[in-house]
Amino acid sequence: MTSEQAPPDVRETTPAAFALEDVWKSFGGVTALSGASLRLRPREIHALIGENGAGKSTLINIATGVHRPERGRILMHGREVHFATPGAAAEHGVSVVHQERNLVRKFSLAENLLLGRQPLTGGVVSYGKMAAEARPWLERVGLHLDPLAEASSLSPGQAQLLEIAKALSRRCEVLLLDEPTSSITEAEFEHLRVILTELCNGGTSIVFVSHKLEEVYSLCSRITVLRDGRNILNDVPVAAVSQEEIVRAMVGRHIELFAAGGRRNARAGAPRLELRNVSTEFGHRGLDLTIRRGEIVGLYGLVGAGRTELARSIIGLGRITGGEIVVNGKPARIRNPYDALRHHRIGYVSEDRKDEGLILRHSISRNVGITVWQRIERWMGWISDQRTRPSVEPPLQHLNVKMQRISQPAGSLSGGNQQKVSAAKWIAAEAELLIFDEPTVGIDVAAKDAMHRLIVELVENGSAILLISSDLREVVQLADRILVMGDFRLLAEIANSGEYAPISELVMLTITKATRDVEAAAA
Amino acid sequence: MGVAPARLRDVLGSQTSALGLVLLIALTWTGFTSIGGSGFLGSFNLYSIVQLAARDAVLGMAQAMLIVVARMNLAVGGIGAVCTSLLGYLLVVAGTPLWLAVVLVCVVGVLAALLMGFTELTTGLSSFIVTLAFLSVYGGGAVLATGGRQFQITSPELQALGNGTLFSPAICPLVAVAVVCGVLCWLLYFRNSLGWKMLAVGANERAARASGVHVAGVVLAAYALSGLLCGVATIMNASYELNVNAGFGADWLLPSFIAAVLGGVALTGGEISVAGILLAALFYDSLQSGLTIINVPSYWIELPQGLVLLAAVLLDQARRRRARPLERSRGTEPGTAAVPS
Numbered sequence: 037m038t039s040e041q042a043p044p045d046v047r048e049t050t051p052a053a054f055a056l057e058d059v060w061k062s063f064g065g066v067t068a069l070s071g072a073s074l075r076l077r078p079r080e081i082h083a084l085i086g087e088n089g090a091g092k093s094t095l096i097n098i099a100t101g102v103h104r105p106e107r108g109r110i111l112m113h114g115r116e117v118h119f120a121t122p123g124a125a126a127e128h129g130v131s132v133v134h135q136e137r138n139l140v141r142k143f144s145l146a147e148n149l150l151l152g153r154q155p156l157t158g159g160v161v162s163y164g165k166m167a168a169e170a171r172p173w174l175e176r177v178g179l180h181l182d183p184l185a186e187a188s189s190l191s192p193g194q195a196q197l198l199e200i201a202k203a204l205s206r207r208c209e210v211l212l213l214d215e216p217t218s219s220i221t222e223a224e225f226e227h228l229r230v231i232l233t234e235l236c237n238g239g240t241s242i243v244f245v246s247h248k249l250e251e252v253y254s255l256c257s258r259i260t261v262l263r264d265g266r267n268i269l270n271d272v273p274v275a276a277v278s279q280e281e282i283v284r285a286m287v288g289r290h291i292e293l294f295a296a297g298g299r300r301n302a303r304a305g306a307p308r309l310e311l312r313n314v315s316t317e318f319g320h321r322g323l324d325l326t327i328r329r330g331e332i333v334g335l336y337g338l339v340g341a342g343r344t345e346l347a348r349s350i351i352g353l354g355r356i357t358g359g360e361i362v363v364n365g366k367p368a369r370i371r372n373p374y375d376a377l378r379h380h381r382i383g384y385v386s387e388d389r390k391d392e393g394l395i396l397r398h399s400i401s402r403n404v405g406i407t408v409w410q411r412i413e414r415w416m417g418w419i420s421d422q423r424t425r426p427s428v429e430p431p432l433q434h435l436n437v438k439m440q441r442i443s444q445p446a447g448s449l450s451g452g453n454q455q456k457v458s459a460a461k462w463i464a465a466e467a468e469l470l471i472f473d474e475p476t477v478g479i480d481v482a483a484k485d486a487m488h489r490l491i492v493e494l495v496e497n498g499s500a501i502l503l504i505s506s507d508l509r510e511v512v513q514l515a516d517r518i519l520v521m522g523d524f525r526l527l528a529e530i531a532n533s534g535e536y537a538p539i540s541e542l543v544m545l546t547i548t549k550a551t552r553d554v555e556a557a558a559a
Numbered sequence: 560m561g562v563a564p565a566r567l568r569d570v571l572g573s574q575t576s577a578l579g580l581v582l583l584i585a586l587t588w589t590g591f592t593s594i595g596g597s598g599f600l601g602s603f604n605l606y607s608i609v610q611l612a613a614r615d616a617v618l619g620m621a622q623a624m625l626i627v628v629a630r631m632n633l634a635v636g637g638i639g640a641v642c643t644s645l646l647g648y649l650l651v652v653a654g655t656p657l658w659l660a661v662v663l664v665c666v667v668g669v670l671a672a673l674l675m676g677f678t679e680l681t682t683g684l685s686s687f688i689v690t691l692a693f694l695s696v697y698g699g700g701a702v703l704a705t706g707g708r709q710f711q712i713t714s715p716e717l718q719a720l721g722n723g724t725l726f727s728p729a730i731c732p733l734v735a736v737a738v739v740c741g742v743l744c745w746l747l748y749f750r751n752s753l754g755w756k757m758l759a760v761g762a763n764e765r766a767a768r769a770s771g772v773h774v775a776g777v778v779l780a781a782y783a784l785s786g787l788l789c790g791v792a793t794i795m796n797a798s799y800e801l802n803v804n805a806g807f808g809a810d811w812l813l814p815s816f817i818a819a820v821l822g823g824v825a826l827t828g829g830e831i832s833v834a835g836i837l838l839a840a841l842f843y844d845s846l847q848s849g850l851t852i853i854n855v856p857s858y859w860i861e862l863p864q865g866l867v868l869l870a871a872v873l874l875d876q877a878r879r880r881r882a883r884p885l886e887r888s889r890g891t892e893p894g895t896a897a898v899p900s
Contacts, residue, residue, distance in 0.1 A: 204646050392769045395759055398758070
């Protein structure tokens with residue numbers, strides 16, 4: 037283990053608050069961890085980084101008692117502990133907040149927080165007591181809300197905070213956060229950063245898993261990078277490594293981070309899709325928007341601004357209640373995605389990869405081919421997997437999807453490769469307008485880079501792209517124009533120069549100004 | 560993770576149920592022969608087993624058509640009652656030629672099922688509720704329309720189909736009908752884009768819709784095919800019963816589910832096993848016949864029927880659980896109470 041060979045640090049003499057040492061684990065012959073370690077000092081925020089499949093989740097599952105290691109030790113303050121169950125880990129003060137939220141949406145904040153241990157008065161749940169018990173925990177994470185409000189009213193960022201409060205209320209000393217920021221905005225991250233720093237000063241040690249390196253730099257003091265179940269960077273100060281070094285440690289080769297934003301304005305062609313004074317069942321009013329051939333239009337906004345709803349209305353998953361949609365200069369009526377695909381060659385890469393983007397149980401081949409069956413079938417619908425290969429294989433090869441066989445279930449792929457498959461079906465369909473909804477959430481750097489390259493390549497071949505993303509960096513990196521949406525209206529259109537600092541400032545200003553206007557109007 | 564097991568599942572997933580069923584049938588046959596004597600495997604008894612099993616297999620396929628798209632058809636028997644009444648009326652009262660009567664019965668089966676499909680799609684109610692309601696509507700309507708009268712079918716062709724023999728005195732020609740239906744089903748699900756879309760809609764309707772599948776069209780097609788197979792089952796049933804009435808179909812629901820679910824059609828939709836359906840029907844009717852041969856009172860036979868369905872559903876669930884490691888396992892932490900400080 038490298039930490040033993042490392043030069044003695046002042047803090048090395050005090051035992052780590054929590055440590056996993058030389059942990060091995062395999063699943064059915066596939067090695068997930070081969071001698072991985074994680075060392076967490078008291079009161080530190082430690083970044084755990086790695087591509088999908090590098091072993092982060094397995095390591096977290098071992099740390100929280102979900103899996104048991106084949107070899108290796110778990111230490112708390114220098115003493116070896118054994119977690120037989122997740123409950124045992126929780127009793128030792130180790131809690132995890134997963135990327136997928138486990139909130140009961142119809143329950144109140146307090147009920148979610150105290151789920152399974154609600155205070156009883158004579159056998160009946162006492163709401164007053166429950167609220168009183170929950171409030172201090174909610175306030176500790178900065179949720180100054182009514183404890184009896186329904187959890188469904190929370191934004192994704194707030195839901196994340198509620199999960200953290202839940203972990204804290206179980207007297208947690210070591211908090212593992214598995215990609216807590218994958219679906220929250222920059223403003224929400226800022227808030228989370230303040231809360232986590234406070235918690236850390238209050239004595240909690242935190243492991244922070246994220247794909248966003250900017251966050252790691254602004255939040256964490258030390259970093260561990262895993263690749264193929266091993267430590268590539270083992271417990272080093274974040275300040276001592278550059279972003280390039282971290283990326284190289286993760287992917288094992290040099291990746292040139294790729295930027296194309298604001299470079300191809302001149303090449304944009306005829307309008308591919310126009311919205312004229314469009315309103316929708318979701319509450320959009322008077323939207324005007326044009327997307328031309330060969331351009332990437334970025335659609336940015338806070339969560340809940342109505343971006344996904346707009347995309348869904350365009351492809352017919354939501355109702356257009358007024359105005360006009362014009363495709364290639366002709367008025368179009370798109371009643372469902374079938375119309376969008378058949379008649380207008382419009383495709384939608386859903387943000388909800390697991391439930392809407394893919395049929396996890398079915399093979400990769402079926403998942404990609406689904407958009408082309410109708411085109412390649414013979415008389416009476418005759419078709420075979422063999423016949424779909426010429427349409428299905430090239431996009432998969434092009435996107436370099438890592439798979440054993442084309443017949444393996446899509447659900448057995450890693451997140452990044454699943455996202456590639458979800459995009460591949462629209463390449464197979466030769467979509468001319470493609471809406472990407474949060475295309476890189478929860479996927480690793482290499483897969484993210486591949487998605488970015490794909491998007492740019494598609495427009496260079498004449499497609500038009502609407503890119504919805506909560507990652508402003510990504511939008512600035514790729515888009516030719518940036519539309520800012522707030523409260524189901526388009527607030528501004530910003531020509532993208534490709535420079536992050538001035539553009540992000542402009543975007544944020546637009547949003548805060550709009551929010552202030554709304555508040556002023558309400559007052 | 561889980562790649563090697565996935566391959567194993569790919570191969571076994573569809574075949575284990577079929578292999579298991581062959582074993583189960585062998586076990587039933589040897590079991591009943593040793594208890595009830597050689598009469599069980601006599602050609603007379605085998606004949607009556609396959610006669611029933613052929614119809615039940617087609618009923619299983621009728622059920623599977625909707626289970627595959629993550630729906631169900633509780634009205635197989637209701638459609639059967641309507642179709643049986645129509646067939647009886649056409650052949651006995653109206654004197655319609657047999658071929659035309661057969662076509663009309665199938666058309667009415669399709670229409671009756673399509674009506675349920677339209678109802679489901681326009682109201683947004685679950686297929687469970689819609690088909691349950693139509694079971695009563697069709698079943699009751701058929702009795703009302705015919706006034707409960709008996710139709711004595713005399714068509715020699717129909718009689719030859721249901722009571723003749725094929726190749727051997729132990730094989731009823733209805734087996735050929737079931738096998739043809741099975742082959743067509745296999746072609747539908749394995750070599751036809753409609754079948755592929757049905758599987759996609761059943762496995763994940765949202766994803767199928769977002770991928771440009773015309774979900775409403777696919778669901779209606781599934782209803783139509785289910786109704787068509789109910790029509791075929793009606794003709795098969797009438798061909799050996801001959802003396803028919805609107806009460807036919809009342810006992811179709813259980814065998815249709817047992818054949819489909821025990822045969823390996825996932826209740827969650829998106830999976831099919833045609834061989835499994837044929838074998839499950841054969842197993843079910845072997846069990847029935849065996850229990851009769853060893854003199855189990857008829858009112859006792861319903862008990863093992865129910866148990867077989869229960870076992871089939873549990874088996875289906877076990878299959879699902881085995882398939883789950885695909886998704887990454889996530890831990891949940893049971894809470895330990897704490898008082899805020």
